[in-house]
Amino acid sequence: MSKETYLLFVDDEQPILNALKRAFYNEPYLIATATNADEAMNILSQEKIKVVVSDQRMPEVSGVDFLRSVKEKYPRIVRILFTGYTDFSTVEDAINLSEAYRFITKPWNTQELKAIIHQAMEYFDLVAENQRLFEMMKARNEDLELLNKKLKDLYEVQKEFTSTVSHELRTPLASIKTAIDILMSGTPGTMSADQKNILEKAGRNVNRLKNLIDDILDLSKMESGKAAFNFERHDINKIIEEVADLQEPVARREGLFIKKELDAAIPPIFLDRNKIVQVLDNLLHNAIKFTKEGGIVVLSTNKKEQNHIVVCVRDTGIGIKEEDRERVFEKFQQLGDPATRGEGGTGLGLSICREIIVRHGGKIWAESEYGQGSSFYFILPIEERRREF
Numbered sequence: 001m002s003k004e005t006y007l008l009f010v011d012d013e014q015p016i017l018n019a020l021k022r023a024f025y026n027e028p029y030l031i032a033t034a035t036n037a038d039e040a041m042n043i044l045s046q047e048k049i050k051v052v053v054s055d056q057r058m059p060e061v062s063g064v065d066f067l068r069s070v071k072e073k074y075p076r077i078v079r080i081l082f083t084g085y086t087d088f089s090t091v092e093d094a095i096n097l098s099e100a101y102r103f104i105t106k107p108w109n110t111q112e113l114k115a116i117i118h119q120a121m122e123y124f125d126l127v128a129e130n131q132r133l134f135e136m137m138k139a140r141n142e143d144l145e146l147l148n149k150k151l152k153d154l155y156e157v158q159k160e161f162t163s164t165v166s167h168e169l170r171t172p173l174a175s176i177k178t179a180i181d182i183l184m185s186g187t188p189g190t191m192s193a194d195q196k197n198i199l200e201k202a203g204r205n206v207n208r209l210k211n212l213i214d215d216i217l218d219l220s221k222m223e224s225g226k227a228a229f230n231f232e233r234h235d236i237n238k239i240i241e242e243v244a245d246l247q248e249p250v251a252r253r254e255g256l257f258i259k260k261e262l263d264a265a266i267p268p269i270f271l272d273r274n275k276i277v278q279v280l281d282n283l284l285h286n287a288i289k290f291t292k293e294g295g296i297v298v299l300s301t302n303k304k305e306q307n308h309i310v311v312c313v314r315d316t317g318i319g320i321k322e323e324d325r326e327r328v329f330e331k332f333q334q335l336g337d338p339a340t341r342g343e344g345g346t347g348l349g350l351s352i353c354r355e356i357i358v359r360h361g362g363k364i365w366a367e368s369e370y371g372q373g374s375s376f377y378f379i380l381p382i383e384e385r386r387r388e389f
């Protein structure tokens with residue numbers, strides 16, 4: 001590879017330049033020399049100079065002034081000043097005005113000079129590399145920002161789409177359901193057992209579809225901040241009693257026992273009643289669904305902390321593996337074999353629960369001993385701390 005010219009010496013005394021040329025003869029780069037500022041500027045405009053070393057005492061322009069012009073025109077070139085004597089004010093100027101990297105006093109020690117120039121070259125490369133990395137990061141960042149914006153736009157379109165489509169689906173579905181109900185009632189005429197069977201199946205599927213649409217609509221409304229929350233102070237223990245009473249017959253039919261362990265010291269909590277009922281309904285429904293006959297579901301509340309209460313729905317069911325405990329709160333995440341999942345689920349129940357609890361300024365999570373049972377906890381702040389959108 002041919003050597004490139006990276007180093008420029010500027011000195012009005014040719015013998016000095018000659019001596020420098022000799023001293024740097026073996027270096028892996030070529031050196032250029034100039035006897036005055038104009039000539040030096042000319043070289044800088046043509047060569048890929050990394051380091052320029054200038055004498056201070058020159059007849060037309062001083063070294064400091066020359067280096068200052070270099071700084072203005074080629075800020076990345078590393079500047080070094082040669083001073084013939086220890087003149088502190090010149091050194092100060094060199095540092096302040098031309099932002100010189102170093103100064104070297106004459107007469108120089110060749111080894112030292114080489115070491116300094118070497119450092120200056122490395123410094124130039126380092127700054128250039130930093131700059132390159134910085135530019136790269138900037139470009140990446142711009143790409144990312146653009147992508148982010150695109151994603152956001154897409155998400156907005158998707159949300160709008162979901163909510164419109166769900167709305168549009170509800171109406172025809174309701175009319176199918178009514179038609180099935182009328183047929184089942186026998187008013188239009190009696191049906192054979194086979195016909196009834198088929199119609200019953202259709203009815204179940206319509207219900208599933210309706211649940212799915214309701215859940216999607218619920219979730220998309222909450223995610224887009226369109227769901228209205230109505231916060232008022234309520235007795236959470238009372239709400240739990242009501243939800244439990246309503247599901248008691250279902251639990252009994254499945255051979256399960258519901259137990260309540262409610263902390264009487266809980267003050268009224270700021271919450272949206274219907275939404276919290278929805279959360280409790282979902283959790284209790286899951287607990288019943290994923291617990292085999294003979295199991296127990298415990299609903300408990302407690303106020304161990306000053307500023308929040310903890311509600312827990314615990315069951316003695318199939319449990320959730322450690323690695324799935326976060327995932328169950330994601331949309332459409334249903335665990336295990338589809339055949340044993342229990343019927344009618346959409347995989348949206350817990351996502352809805354999470355949205356509701358987060359909007360209350362609370363937190364929801366699951367704990368479980370796999371195979372022994374699960375506990376779903378949520379905390380609610382006692383004082384109003386809901387999230388606004």
Ligand SMILES: Nc1ncnc2c1ncn2[C@@H]1O[C@H](COP(=O)(O)OP(=O)(O)O)[C@@H](O)[C@H]1O
Nearest residue numbers: 286287290328334335345346347348349350374
């Ligand atoms: N109490 C529970 N015990 C075991 N697994 C549960 C329990 N609650 C939820 N899960 C798991 O989390 C998944 C997601 O629950 P959810 O969002 O309510 O959807 P769905 O009930 O419609 O399946 C369930 O399909 C089930 O695999």
Ligand SMILES: [Mg+2]
Nearest residue numbers: 286345349350
């Ligand atoms: Mg569920």
